[in-house]
Amino acid sequence: MVGISEEVYREVRDFLLREAELLDNGSYRDWLDCLTEDIRYQVPVRVTRDRGVESEFVNEMGHLDEDYVSLEMRVMRLETEYAWAEDPPSRTRHFLSNIRIEPGDRDDEVRVKSNLLLYRTRGDDPHYDLLSAERHDVLRRVNGQWKLARRLVLLDQTTIGTHNLSILF
Amino acid sequence: MILYQTTFGIKGVSNVTLSVGDRVNQVEQLLRRVKQNIDEGRVPAKIYNDPDIFELERERIFGRAYIYLGHESEIPHPGDYMVRYIADDNVIVVRDEEGQIRVLFNCCRHRGMQVCRAEMGNASHFRCPYHGWTYRNTGELVGVPAGKEAYGDVLDKGAWGLRPVPRMEIYDGLIFASLDAQAPSLNEYLGGMTWYLDLVTKRTEAGLEVVGAPHRWVMDANWKLPADNFVGDAYHTLMTHRSAVELDLAPRDPKFAMYGVHVHAGNGHGLGMISAPPGMELPPFWGYPEEVVRALQRSYPRPEQVEVARRINFLHGTVFPNFSVLNVMIAKDHRSAPTPMLTFRVWRPVGPDRTEVWSWFLVERDAPEWFKERSYQTYVHTFGTSGVFEQDDAENWRGITRVARGLMARDHDLNYQMGMSFLKRDPTWPGPGEAYPLDYAEANQRAFIRQWCEYMLNEA
Numbered sequence A: 001m002v003g004i005s006e007e008v009y010r011e012v013r014d015f016l017l018r019e020a021e022l023l024d025n026g027s028y029r030d031w032l033d034c035l036t037e038d039i040r041y042q043v044p045v046r047v048t049r050d051r052g053v054e055s056e057f058v059n060e061m062g063h064l065d066e067d068y069v070s071l072e073m074r075v076m077r078l079e080t081e082y083a084w085a086e087d088p089p090s091r092t093r094h095f096l097s098n099i100r101i102e103p104g105d106r107d108d109e110v111r112v113k114s115n116l117l118l119y120r121t122r123g124d125d126p127h128y129d130l131l132s133a134e135r136h137d138v139l140r141r142v143n144g145q146w147k148l149a150r151r152l153v154l155l156d157q158t159t160i161g162t163h164n165l166s167i168l169f
Numbered sequence B: 001m002i003l004y005q006t007t008f009g010i011k012g013v014s015n016v017t018l019s020v021g022d023r024v025n026q027v028e029q030l031l032r033r034v035k036q037n038i039d040e041g042r043v044p045a046k047i048y049n050d051p052d053i054f055e056l057e058r059e060r061i062f063g064r065a066y067i068y069l070g071h072e073s074e075i076p077h078p079g080d081y082m083v084r085y086i087a088d089d090n091v092i093v094v095r096d097e098e099g100q101i102r103v104l105f106n107c108c109r110h111r112g113m114q115v116c117r118a119e120m121g122n123a124s125h126f127r128c129p130y131h132g133w134t135y136r137n138t139g140e141l142v143g144v145p146a147g148k149e150a151y152g153d154v155l156d157k158g159a160w161g162l163r164p165v166p167r168m169e170i171y172d173g174l175i176f177a178s179l180d181a182q183a184p185s186l187n188e189y190l191g192g193m194t195w196y197l198d199l200v201t202k203r204t205e206a207g208l209e210v211v212g213a214p215h216r217w218v219m220d221a222n223w224k225l226p227a228d229n230f231v232g233d234a235y236h237t238l239m240t241h242r243s244a245v246e247l248d249l250a251p252r253d254p255k256f257a258m259y260g261v262h263v264h265a266g267n268g269h270g271l272g273m274i275s276a277p278p279g280m281e282l283p284p285f286w287g288y289p290e291e292v293v294r295a296l297q298r299s300y301p302r303p304e305q306v307e308v309a310r311r312i313n314f315l316h317g318t319v320f321p322n323f324s325v326l327n328v329m330i331a332k333d334h335r336s337a338p339t340p341m342l343t344f345r346v347w348r349p350v351g352p353d354r355t356e357v358w359s360w361f362l363v364e365r366d367a368p369e370w371f372k373e374r375s376y377q378t379y380v381h382t383f384g385t386s387g388v389f390e391q392d393d394a395e396n397w398r399g400i401t402r403v404a405r406g407l408m409a410r411d412h413d414l415n416y417q418m419g420m421s422f423l424k425r426d427p428t429w430p431g432p433g434e435a436y437p438l439d440y441a442e443a444n445q446r447a448f449i450r451q452w453c454e455y456m457l458n459e460a
Helices: A006-024 A028-032 A068-078 B020-038 B051-060 B147-151 B186-190 B193-201 B224-232 B242-246 B290-299 B303-310 B369-382 B390-403 B443-456
Strands: A035-046 A057-066 A091-103 A109-121 A129-142 A145-155 B004-007 B010-013 B042-044 B067-071 B080-086 B089-095 B101-105 B120-122 B125-127 B134-136 B141-143 B167-171 B174-178 B208-210 B215-219 B260-266 B269-274 B314-319 B323-330 B339-351 B354-364 B413-415 B434-436
Touching: A006 A028, A006 A091, A006 A109, A006 A129, A006 A145, A028 A068, A035 A068, A057 A068, A057 A145, A057 B369, A068 B369, B020 B042, B020 B051, B020 B443, B051 B339, B051 B443, B067 B080, B067 B089, B067 B208, B067 B339, B067 B354, B101 B167, B101 B174, B125 B141, B167 B186, B174 B186, B186 B193, B193 B260, B193 B269, B193 B303, B193 B314, B193 B323, B215 B390, B224 B269, B224 B314, B224 B323, B224 B339, B224 B390, B224 B443, B260 B443, B269 B443, B290 B303, B339 B369, B354 B369
Parallel strands: A035 A145
Antiparallel strands: A035 A057, A091 A109, A109 A129, A129 A145, B004 B010, B042 B413, B067 B174, B080 B089, B080 B120, B089 B101, B125 B134, B134 B141, B167 B174, B208 B354, B215 B354, B260 B269, B260 B434, B269 B314, B314 B323, B323 B339, B339 B354
């Protein structure tokens, strides 16, 4: 891990774990505070391709393709009385592992890869949905705090195995 | 006939012990009930979750109707292919070297392996991984490994090509197929609906293109619920999509979707075209940019279509059985102005309580780049897998499907009576079909159910 100190590694790991906790606890306003105002948050569509093809990801089409304002809109929606898809709320659990950190393009940024297993269940149905992905993040230090400046979520499914994405990765 | 079984001393109806004949009778009874009651605006909830109904649908609806497979723009070059479905049937939609689009059953003629396992790509040939039989992208069998040794001279390669689907037709870029060789022409099947599809597909000279690839996801809901929703349900917007109204993504008036025209276009196809609510100014022609608005006035086949489109801000519709269109002017977030966006849907049935959604975003190929980008963002934020409108729709369709599983749903009639007694047809409407001057109506939903019933009872 060239150029990344133990201290930075620990801070970044702590940031990701705290961010996941905020999402799982439904603390969306606090989660928004973890983002830079110029954030780009993307979950590209994936399509099964033959091995020779460079990438299965479709750059032109996202399941989510967000900026700060649209993420704020999604949070504001949950705060209305009419967000039926999440009221009663989904119960989610973000499991993070395989955290890898590299220096970023700027001195105040790092690039972080992590594996995500996202569990989701709703109501009294014992069935659950599992979504698995690799996240490619850029974290930026703003006024001494790490913030999420970029998130690319590379899903392992091409046909998404949950009834909607009213949850965040 | 075993109708009752005694288990632990309790008498009750059990599907497990019903004979095949009983189950057929039960389905027949249910269908007769639907047919009888639809004119009174009553539909038993059971049709939205029943394994026997579903089995029959696979045969009688999806084995016969025209099913949307995709758009020509998804496979622009020779050799481009995409793998699609007609219910369970897996087909390759491919553009051959001469540019002709073909729809081939994705099943090797030797032992039945899929010859194409990617979802899309470009190939001049499809080679089966099992024994290596190789087909040109026209479907023609051109290679059989060790053919001489294994078959001598008796294998007639010309007779063993990949099998084309019985019927394939394209309407203005929309590729449809039917598994029924006796199906009418696509034009006859679509009937009056083409006049309305034109409003969406013929706005500019270059026409529509699919951007990227479709969103695909599965939901635990019956396929007919979204089809019913898109065919005529403007009413749900006031409660289901209230959050979007509160965030100013849609007009401030929660009843905005009432102010439109509700059209049954024939053969179970239907749509609604919604205008600005009273006292509210909305731009004409969905708010499309001036380049597109100028183009459509030349491009629409009939002047009446221009006049109808002038007043549209929101359009929703379903082509029977499971192809839907949504073309609406909404905002991508609470700080942005509304932008028109277009999405096509296929509600692919995978079980009585499970549907795979295919959701495409389309835009005019010759629209300005700034608009394409904005329209794309509007689509992703509001509809599709994560869209804030779409999310709440799925919640409702899942819940209905869940409760329709039980026995009470069999004689539990749902109310399909909206507009029945007092809403009169508009005789001055310039387009085909039966038009009603209010989109809070359920004429389309009733027509859809009638058509469904006719197919299911083999009367269509």
